[in-house]
Amino acid sequence: MIDELVRCGYSRCRAELPPPGPQGGRRRSFCRDTRWDGGRTCAQMARAERDALTSLGLDAGSGAFRIDADRLREHLDGLRGPLDELRGMLDAVNTRLDEVQRDAVAAVDTAHQQVAEADKARLAAEEQRDEAVARARRSAEAAEKAAADRADAVTRAQAAARQALEATEALGAARQAAEDASTARAAAEDRAGAADARAVAAQREAHDAGLTAREATGERDAARARAEDALAAAAAARDDAATSRAATAAAMADAAAARAAVEAAERALDDARARAAADAQQWERDRERLRAEVRRATERAEREAAEREAAEREAAQREAAQREAQQEVARRDAEQAAEAPRQLHPDDLAALVAAVRSTS
Numbered sequence: 628m629i630d631e632l633v634r635c636g637y638s639r640c641r642a643e644l645p646p647p648g649p650q651g652g653r654r655r656s657f658c659r660d661t662r663w664d665g666g667r668t669c670a671q672m673a674r675a676e677r678d679a680l681t682s683l684g685l686d687a688g689s690g691a692f693r694i695d696a697d698r699l700r701e702h703l704d705g706l707r708g709p710l711d712e713l714r715g716m717l718d719a720v721n722t723r724l725d726e727v728q729r730d731a732v733a734a735v736d737t738a739h740q741q742v743a744e745a746d747k748a749r750l751a752a753e754e755q756r757d758e759a760v761a762r763a764r765r766s767a768e769a770a771e772k773a774a775a776d777r778a779d780a781v782t783r784a785q786a787a788a789r790q791a792l793e794a795t796e797a798l799g800a801a802r803q804a805a806e807d808a809s810t811a812r813a814a815a816e817d818r819a820g821a822a823d824a825r826a827v828a829a830q831r832e833a834h835d836a837g838l839t840a841r842e843a844t845g846e847r848d849a850a851r852a853r854a855e856d857a858l859a860a861a862a863a864a865r866d867d868a869a870t871s872r873a874a875t876a877a878a879m880a881d882a883a884a885a886r887a888a889v890e891a892a893e894r895a896l897d898d899a900r901a902r903a904a905a906d907a908q909q910w911e912r913d914r915e916r917l918r919a920e921v922r923r924a925t926e927r928a929e930r931e932a933a934e935r936e937a938a939e940r941e942a943a944q945r946e947a948a949q950r951e952a953q954q955e956v957a958r959r960d961a962e963q964a965a966e967a968p969r970q971l972h973p974d975d976l977a978a979l980v981a982a983v984r985s986t987s
Contacts, residue, residue, distance in 0.1 A: 635661075637669040638676060720959070727956055731949045738942040738949075745938035752931035759924030766917035773910040780906050784899030798886060811874060818867055825860055 633644045636656045644655050657669040667675075832853060 635669050637673040640669050724956060727952055731952055734945050734949050738945045741938050742942050745935050748931060749935050752928060756924060756928045759920060763917060763921050766913060766920065770910060770913050770917060773906060773913055777903060777906040777910055780899060780903040784896065784903055787895040787899045804881065812872065
């Protein structure tokens with residue numbers, strides 16, 4: 628019976644082993660005299676090879692499985708395709724990471740620019756608000772000045788009204804004086820008429836006395852004396868009438884002056900009322916304009932605040948999107964790192980390369 632050919636269990640050696648001696652016994656599995664690098668035997672080299680294959684998952688662990696160099700090369704050739712795919716996937720991931728990083732940097736730059744623009748808009752809005760407040764303050768001061776002018780106009784109007792009232796009272800007094808003068812003139816005219824009548828009577832008596840002078844000198848002298856008295860009384864009556872007429876003219880002049888003063892006071896009162904009404908209308912217009920400016924400034928400040936809040940929200944959303952993108956990239960990296968060992972771990976790949984080099 629021919630014994631089965633047995634070779635060394637180390638894949639690089641595979642030398643034919645001698646059969647057992649005449650006394651029998653267990654066959655050897657490895658060469659006994661062959662030495663490799665470091666003075667290691669075939670059994671030591673096979674054990675190292677088996678450990679490397681076990682780490683790669685190529686050994687069933689039963690000890691009965693063996694693999695030669697050709698099968699290992701075939702397995703390496705089979706791994707070359709997945710390794711190339713893995714390399715392509717890594718390149719694609721790196722490219723995608725670069726794109727995501729560029730997009731994130733661009734988004735951050737855009738967000739920073741928008742924040743800067745929002746800050747600039749906020750500063751401009753604050754300046755406009757300060758200007759509006761200053762204009763409002765100036766308008767308020769103008770309104771206060773208009774109110775003071777209005778109060779002054781009202782005071783002047785009240786003074787003019789008092790003057791008009793005083794003038795009216797003076798007119799009433801002048802009218803009363805004119806009436807008294809008229810009464811006095813009437814009385815003077817009555818007295819003048821009586822004096823004229825007495826003068827006429829005296830002249831008649833004088834004439835009668837002249838007619839009777841021839842009869843009695845004494846009566847003539849008496850008549851002449853009475854005539855002279857009558858003439859003196861007539862002259863006095865005429866003087867009283869002239870004085871009454873002068874007083875009446877003076878009273879009428881005073882009444883005319885009082886009437887002119889009253890008319891001037893009434894015109895001054897009307898002018899003061901018109902100025903007060905114009906000042907009140909101007910003050911009302913200034914107040915409405917001030918309210919409109921304050922309302923516009925408030926609306927503009929609110930609108931700019933809303934725009935600034937919208938810009939801040941957009942910047943926050945972009946930052947959140949950037950963080951989500953970074954988290955997504957990290958998650959993908961984690962997933963790819965978790966999936967990589969199922970295909971080929973770098974440590975296993977290093978062990979495999981070391982095993983291939985040791986077999987070459």
